[in-house]
Amino acid sequence: MPVATSRADTRWHAAMEEHQVALAAYLDAAGRLSDVAWTRPWAPGKWTPAQITEHLVMTYRVFIGEVTGGPGMKLKLTGFRRRLLRMFLLPHMLFHRTFPRGAPAPRELRPADAALPARAQALEQMRELGERFEREASRARASGWTHVTHPFFGPIDLTRGMRLAAVHIEHHTRQLASIKG
Numbered sequence: 001m002p003v004a005t006s007r008a009d010t011r012w013h014a015a016m017e018e019h020q021v022a023l024a025a026y027l028d029a030a031g032r033l034s035d036v037a038w039t040r041p042w043a044p045g046k047w048t049p050a051q052i053t054e055h056l057v058m059t060y061r062v063f064i065g066e067v068t069g070g071p072g073m074k075l076k077l078t079g080f081r082r083r084l085l086r087m088f089l090l091p092h093m094l095f096h097r098t099f100p101r102g103a104p105a106p107r108e109l110r111p112a113d114a115a116l117p118a119r120a121q122a123l124e125q126m127r128e129l130g131e132r133f134e135r136e137a138s139r140a141r142a143s144g145w146t147h148v149t150h151p152f153f154g155p156i157d158l159t160r161g162m163r164l165a166a167v168h169i170e171h172h173t174r175q176l177a178s179i180k181g
Contacts (some may be wrong), residue, residue, distance in 0.1 A: 008159070012141065015162035016134055022166040022173070023130040026056070027123055029176040038119050042175045047111070049179070052172045053122045054111035059168070060129035062109065063148055063161070067133075067140040072149025073106060082154040090153050094163050099171040106151045137162060 030038075030049055038049050047055065066072040075082065093099060116122065137148075141158050148161035156164065 011159050012138075012162070015159045015166070016138070018166040019130070019134060019162050019169075022169040023127070026169045026173045026176070027127055029173050030119070030123055033119075033176065033179060035119070037179050040179075042179050046175070049176055050116045050119065050122060051111040052175060053119075053126055054116050055105060055109055056169065056172060057122070057126050057129055058109045058111065059165075060126070060133050063165070064129065064133050064136050066148055067136045067145060067158075072155075073108065073151045075149065075154060076106065076151040079154070082152065086153040086156065090156065090160065090164070093167060094160065097167050097170055099168065133165070134162075 030053060033049055041048050042052070062073055077085070089100070117125065137158055145158065147155040147157050149155055150161070150164070
């Protein structure tokens with residue numbers, strides 16, 4: 001007789017699958033860019049694909065650090081504003097799979113202007129960290145860890161955190177897809 005799966009487990013596995021699909025799509029889109037496109041901003045005044053990839057790598061490092069016992073991201077906004085955003089904006093983002101236009105990256109997740117790794121190295125690092133995030137978040141969840149910290153939403157449960165990670169990657173994949181040439 002099959003073991004019954006709880007709703008929470010079903011949602012968790014769906015969130016993991018969303019993340020895996022988003023990560024694979026990003027790596028594919030970034031891998032198809034020309035060498036020139038890799039180092040050119042995707043739009044005037046925006047980051048290059050190399051910088052976007054570094055931003056995603058930095059995000060993974062912070063979340064991995066938190067689910068393995070380190071500090072989460074620094075909170076921004078007041079508790080009241082974070083709760084409002086968590087109640088109204090976060091569900092909208094997860095449902096519509098979008099990020100607000102012009103939403104700023106937290107300072108600690110902005111890539112430096114220093115030299116960035118070569119594309120192959122950056123994408124391999126992103127793949128490895130994405131897979132590690134999935135493993136570590138799964139371990140944390142199994143051991144009773146309940147959330148990750150988002151600077152604008154505050155603590156969000158791991159399942160929504162995994163889904164938000166997928167939506168975040170999809171947001172940046174659309175940016176890469178908009179690059180001509």
